[in-house]
Amino acid sequence: MATTSQVYRSTRSSDKETKTFEEVVIQGLAKDGGLFIPPTIPQVSQETLFSKWSKLSFQELAFEIMRLYIDSNEIPDADLKQLINRSYSTFRSTEVTPLVKNVTGNNENLHILELFHGPTYAFKDVALQFVGNLFEYFLQRTNASLPESEKKQITVVGATSGDTGSAAIYGLRGKKDVSVFILYPTGRISPIQEEQMTTVPDKNVQTLSVKGTFDNCQDIVKAIFADKDFNKRHNVGAVNSINWARILAQMTYYFYSYFKAIEGKDQSAVKVKFVVPSGNFGDILAGYFAKKMGLPVEKLVIATNENDILDRFLKSGDYERSDEVAATLSPAMDILISSNFERLLWYLARENLAGNDDLKAGEIVNGWFHELKSNGKFQVGQAVIDGALKDFASERVSDEETAATIKKIYEESVNPKKYVLDPHTAVGVCASKRLIAADNNASINYISLSTAHPAKFAEAVNNALSSFEGYSFEKDVLPEELKKLSTLPKKLKFIEKADIELVKAAIDEELAKMDL
Numbered sequence: 001m002a003t004t005s006q007v008y009r010s011t012r013s014s015d016k017e018t019k020t021f022e023e024v025v026i027q028g029l030a031k032d033g034g035l036f037i038p039p040t041i042p043q044v045s046q047e048t049l050f051s052k053w054s055k056l057s058f059q060e061l062a063f064e065i066m067r068l069y070i071d072s073n074e075i076p077d078a079d080l081k082q083l084i085n086r087s088y089s090t091f092r093s094t095e096v097t098p099l100v101k102n103v104t105g106n107n108e109n110l111h112i113l114e115l116f117h118g119p120t121y122a123f124k125d126v127a128l129q130f131v132g133n134l135f136e137y138f139l140q141r142t143n144a145s146l147p148e149s150e151k152k153q154i155t156v157v158g159a160t161s162g163d164t165g166s167a168a169i170y171g172l173r174g175k176k177d178v179s180v181f182i183l184y185p186t187g188r189i190s191p192i193q194e195e196q197m198t199t200v201p202d203k204n205v206q207t208l209s210v211k212g213t214f215d216n217c218q219d220i221v222k223a224i225f226a227d228k229d230f231n232k233r234h235n236v237g238a239v240n241s242i243n244w245a246r247i248l249a250q251m252t253y254y255f256y257s258y259f260k261a262i263e264g265k266d267q268s269a270v271k272v273k274f275v276v277p278s279g280n281f282g283d284i285l286a287g288y289f290a291k292k293m294g295l296p297v298e299k300l301v302i303a304t305n306e307n308d309i310l311d312r313f314l315k316s317g318d319y320e321r322s323d324e325v326a327a328t329l330s331p332a333m334d335i336l337i338s339s340n341f342e343r344l345l346w347y348l349a350r351e352n353l354a355g356n357d358d359l360k361a362g363e364i365v366n367g368w369f370h371e372l373k374s375n376g377k378f379q380v381g382q383a384v385i386d387g388a389l390k391d392f393a394s395e396r397v398s399d400e401e402t403a404a405t406i407k408k409i410y411e412e413s414v415n416p417k418k419y420v421l422d423p424h425t426a427v428g429v430c431a432s433k434r435l436i437a438a439d440n441n442a443s444i445n446y447i448s449l450s451t452a453h454p455a456k457f458a459e460a461v462n463n464a465l466s467s468f469e470g471y472s473f474e475k476d477v478l479p480e481e482l483k484k485l486s487t488l489p490k491k492l493k494f495i496e497k498a499d500i501e502l503v504k505a506a507i508d509e510e511l512a513k514m515d516l
């Protein structure tokens, strides 16, 4: 049997107010600047997990999980099933997120969880195909009873370091009553990522290339949510992982891949570690929920590149923003502040500092984030670090190690041979390899999340592999669908400075032209 959790609250709130699922999806960010979380995490029994859920398809599993977090009065069973099936019908794999088992042979138990079989070849599609359909569902229902002049529209404003942008655009292109504005840091995303976003001709889509960093873009998006007047005029919606529905939809692949990894093995004798290339902490946070719901995960391993705020936190308890973002081979993870970490901190604060009191936890987290804003850092104390270390470990991976891992796996892989990793996935696989050596324990299975298709990062992949005889990016890596992108006309608007007023003015101007 499973328990449910269908009300939400803000990580920074110390009052009793709760919200419904629809409210948190449509609102995105809480008014106090906090993120929405379910205060109670539903529990799933081991019996349900292993005698029922382990036999389900990806779509069936998604339904069981989502049902626990969404009241059936908000979305009835039949509608939720339809939303899920429609969202995953766009994937190129019938399994949606297939697991490549024992990629380096049987000795290492290293499995690669391929999350890039959706329309934009990155893990974001798993959540954003669903979120796009969800926006449409809620809007159609609200608008059905309203006269034409009062019909609601949503203006989605998102920030991307490369992948969220295109996945959001593909999830929302052409949808009625929704417009999409995506901010990305000029020159800091790969050419294919930029082409994916800027070549979509639908009139409800506009990309904004902002002179600055991803953190500048994310800060502007959060400030836009806090701007009451702009929000009232435009009804702003979130596609970044500040939107709870993103995290919810990502939980499925933790359960699904766990069951695939242990298939045919004695479940009580096997341990599973998930290794997750991390930036904004949205992907691995879904794994935290899966673990807390009852999936017997040994550890969730945060793999960072040189932008290592999460690794430094786990080692010191200081959450401290660096002065500058490093440009690495894994640019989608070039992030200074990991937005979703706030959600984890709320649970850790409640359990370790607030005597399990929701309101007190909100007060503590609010204090921390005010400190971060004024001093660029805060400290959580040993009890919170110890709490985090029960579920998490972390590894920091350099660019040299990333490139070396792409090479090594190309050389070593047996299933299939000459397996090509993208640089983000390589950060995770490098961390997995370190753990395999350190743990030296044959009962542990490592599920390393592959967050993007290698074709999206041609330069890093080619630099690592072009010296191998017979290697051809065009022939072996680049999918047909991505080949034609460079020939299509681009639609983008430059924003000269990372300035909220310039961005708001651009949105106003473009919205007027869209005439939705």
Ligand SMILES: Cc1ncc(COP(=O)(O)O)c(C=O)c1O
Binding pocket: 122, 123, 162, 163, 164, 241, 277, 278, 279, 280, 281, 282, 283, 284, 332, 333, 424, 425, 451, 452
């Ligand atoms: C390819 C890729 N890998 C890893 C990440 C990091 O994921 P998260 O931000 O959820 O930690 C991102 C960006 O989010 C990404 O685009």
Ligand SMILES: N[C@@H](CCOP(=O)(O)O)C(=O)O
Binding pocket: 159, 160, 161, 162, 163, 164, 165, 239, 240, 241, 242, 279, 280, 282, 332, 333, 339
């Ligand atoms: N790496 C992300 C950054 C945005 O993160 P999100 O998960 O909060 O949307 C990207 O590719 O855009």
